Amino acid sequence: MIRQSTLKRSFSTTPQLYNKKFRPLAEYPLMCGLEIHSQLKTPHKLFSLSETSFHEDPNTKISYFDAALPGTQPTLNPEALLLALRAAVALGSSVNLDSTFDRKHYFYGDQPMGYQITQHYNPYAKGGSVKLWKRDGISEDEKTIRIEQIQLEQDTGKSVYVETEGESYSKIDLNRTNVPLIEMVTKPDFTHPDEVKVFIKKFQNLLRYMDICSGDLETGAMRVDVNVSIRGGERVELKNLSTTSAVISAIKYEYKRQIGLVEKGEAVVQETRGWDGKKTVRLRTKEDALDYRYMPDPELPPMLLSDEIVGQLKAEMPQTPDQVLESLLSTPYNLSLKDATILTYNLDLLMYYRMLFDVSVNAHGIDPRTPGNWLIHELLGTFSRNDLPFDPGYIPLVSLINLMKAVQDDFISNYSAKLLLQHLFNNKEETMRDLREVIEDYGLRKLTDAEVSSEELTAVCNKIIGEQQNTVKSIKKGKVNGLNFLVGQAMRATQGTIDANVFETEFKQLLDVE
Amino acid sequence: MSFLKTLVGKPLPKSMIKEYITTVNWQVDELFKQVHSPRCDCINDETIDKLLKLSGLSYPKDQYPKLIESLKEQVRFIDRLHAVDVEVEDSINANLYERLTLEGLKSSIESQQQDPSKGETLQSWDPMSLPTESQNGNYIVKEGLLKE
Numbered sequence: 001m002i003r004q005s006t007l008k009r010s011f012s013t014t015p016q017l018y019n020k021k022f023r024p025l026a027e028y029p030l031m032c033g034l035e036i037h038s039q040l041k042t043p044h045k046l047f048s049l050s051e052t053s054f055h056e057d058p059n060t061k062i063s064y065f066d067a068a069l070p071g072t073q074p075t076l077n078p079e080a081l082l083l084a085l086r087a088a089v090a091l092g093s094s095v096n097l098d099s100t101f102d103r104k105h106y107f108y109g110d111q112p113m114g115y116q117i118t119q120h121y122n123p124y125a126k127g128g129s130v131k132l133w134k135r136d137g138i139s140e141d142e143k144t145i146r147i148e149q150i151q152l153e154q155d156t157g158k159s160v161y162v163e164t165e166g167e168s169y170s171k172i173d174l175n176r177t178n179v180p181l182i183e184m185v186t187k188p189d190f191t192h193p194d195e196v197k198v199f200i201k202k203f204q205n206l207l208r209y210m211d212i213c214s215g216d217l218e219t220g221a222m223r224v225d226v227n228v229s230i231r232g233g234e235r236v237e238l239k240n241l242s243t244t245s246a247v248i249s250a251i252k253y254e255y256k257r258q259i260g261l262v263e264k265g266e267a268v269v270q271e272t273r274g275w276d277g278k279k280t281v282r283l284r285t286k287e288d289a290l291d292y293r294y295m296p297d298p299e300l301p302p303m304l305l306s307d308e309i310v311g312q313l314k315a316e317m318p319q320t321p322d323q324v325l326e327s328l329l330s331t332p333y334n335l336s337l338k339d340a341t342i343l344t345y346n347l348d349l350l351m352y353y354r355m356l357f358d359v360s361v362n363a364h365g366i367d368p369r370t371p372g373n374w375l376i377h378e379l380l381g382t383f384s385r386n387d388l389p390f391d392p393g394y395i396p397l398v399s400l401i402n403l404m405k406a407v408q409d410d411f412i413s414n415y416s417a418k419l420l421l422q423h424l425f426n427n428k429e430e431t432m433r434d435l436r437e438v439i440e441d442y443g444l445r446k447l448t449d450a451e452v453s454s455e456e457l458t459a460v461c462n463k464i465i466g467e468q469q470n471t472v473k474s475i476k477k478g479k480v481n482g483l484n485f486l487v488g489q490a491m492r493a494t495q496g497t498i499d500a501n502v503f504e505t506e507f508k509q510l511l512d513v514e
Numbered sequence: 515m516s517f518l519k520t521l522v523g524k525p526l527p528k529s530m531i532k533e534y535i536t537t538v539n540w541q542v543d544e545l546f547k548q549v550h551s552p553r554c555d556c557i558n559d560e561t562i563d564k565l566l567k568l569s570g571l572s573y574p575k576d577q578y579p580k581l582i583e584s585l586k587e588q589v590r591f592i593d594r595l596h597a598v599d600v601e602v603e604d605s606i607n608a609n610l611y612e613r614l615t616l617e618g619l620k621s622s623i624e625s626q627q628q629d630p631s632k633g634e635t636l637q638s639w640d641p642m643s644l645p646t647e648s649q650n651g652n653y654i655v656k657e658g659l660l661k662e
Contacts (some may be wrong), residue, residue: 081619169656308615
């Protein structure tokens with residue numbers, strides 16, 4: 001079931017109870033499988049064309065069908081089908097050309113039809129896999145997580161249980177009713193929580209790349225349920241996990257709970273448990289599991305697809321995140337794994353980088369290492385320091401290219417260019433001006449040898465020598481690394497307008513060291 | 515589905531239709547009176563309890579025998595329906611629909627339009643006009659729906 005619980009959601013308040021290095025015990029191998037529901041990024045619902053919405057006033061985005069008014073019938077939103085097919089192709093699943101819809105019955109206020117339309121007997125996709133690599137954060141060199149099946153289905157509404165003195169009732173909002181979802185079910189291939197964490201991250205990113213789902217757990221656009229068992233015993237399903245850390249903490253807790261039962265001589269029973277932020281709690285056992293009375297939906301014809309559709313979809317698919325990462329690690333980008341990973345997980349940043357690289361390197365002959373350094377270490381670092389997400393429109397591409405070009409042309413030192421970037425960040429309007437004029441106006445232009453007055457140079461160096469006597473003493477004792485510190489001080493004092501080599505030579509002369 | 519084309523044959527002459535519907539081949543009653551159905555033998559008070567739980571309804575215990583008899587009739591009827599050989603019909607039905615191409619899928623996405631007569635457009639109807647009770651735009655379901 002995909003109904004949202006009224007149990008208090010944990011979100012970021014999930015305590016980090018199990019941060020200690022987790023190691024499954026050899027005598028109790030852990031087996032996990034995931035069921036992930038993802039909302040498809042279409043503006044319309046699955047079997048009606050009312051709008052999908054987040055944070056709208058309750059019951060404002062519902063059609064007659066969504067509210068299950070008698071006489072209404074479902075009509076499939078073809079965009080949901082297209083997005084679902086793209087997901088199957090991206091995951092390497094085998095698309096069922098003759099899939100059908102079924103009704104899954106259960107009685108609840110947030111499901112006005114009394115059943116959910118899903119794909120029980122003939123899901124639209126089976127098989128497929130996601131590869132995890134050591135570089136993603138798992139201990140093995142590589143691991144394949146196999147996919148059991150993917151089905152297309154509708155979401156339920158939301159219900160909020162209210163209990164006041166003397167009465168109890170539920171508030172029902174049907175805005176989410178009939179929102180299109182795909183449910184992806186993996187085989188129980190996970191043997192460590194780290195693999196689950198990496199998988200969720202990669203799956204989210206893949207769906208974002210393909211523009212299939214926003215991938216946000218926090219908004220409920222993606223919801224994860226986990227099956228946990230030990231030593232091949234009965235499996236326990238964990239629900240109501242609203243963040244990745246809740247998923248991981250719940251698996252670790254459940255693993256220890258099941259071992260505890262076995263060691264006491266008790267059996268692990270097949271049941272569904274929730275996560276209250278500290279421990280897993282029983283929701284229902286196998287005995288009171290619901291009988292869903294599945295039946296083929298007589299109001300929906302089978303989805304009959306042409307033989308060519310999968311090949312055609314494959315041909316127009318964008319690169320997967322793994323392919324993008326590979327390309328960033330290779331020529332001409334040659335980024336470090338760390339930088340390439342940062343770009344792979346931020347699509348806006350990746351697009352900005354690619355344009356920056358293309359224009360600066362190919363059109364202006366900038367060193368290929370420079371765009372990555374300036375974008376990831378300087379600009380992205382500035383966003384982080386200001387506690388802001390990266391915004392590609394904040395510093396225009398052309399400003400950053402002109403800045404890199406000015407450094408390459410020796411018009412401004414690297415040191416001053418970094419200062420200037422901070423200035424541009426804090427004074428966005430300055431990005432509209434000619435960059436070299438701004439550099440001149442703030443006196444940041446690198447001075448030529450002829451422009452540097454030797455008296456002033458000596459005066460600056462002597463002042464620093466006077467202020468930094470401890471460093472000077474260590475230099476004289478032979479620790480010449482201290483010279484770099486003095487040069488840095490001098491660069492700061494002159495805002496980087498004088499070349500570092502000029503200062504180094506002057507300090508060596510004044511201190512009489514080689 | 516709107517993008518699937520249903521094939522319709524030639525209309526039948528009226529006389530043929532009249533003859534067809536006035537000729538008695540079977541009677542509904544027969545379908546309810548099948549002598550033996552193993553599934554019917556299993557229907558008891560427990561079955562009714564389970565169904566009531568699933569449907570969220572209640573029913574007086576002393577009326578159970580009536581409900582059991584009615585349910586048995588329905589099951590007999592369904593058993594008869596299940597006994598019909600539908601293999602041939604299925605293969606015909608599968609051919610009634612055109613297979614969807616990527617081009618067809620994309621064009622149906624472009625051409626789809628919200629229909630106010632289905633309440634799909636904003637403000638085409640007021641969902642709160644139907645219930646007798648609501649709270650800040652929410653429907654209210656009483657007697658609690660406490661999650662398990």
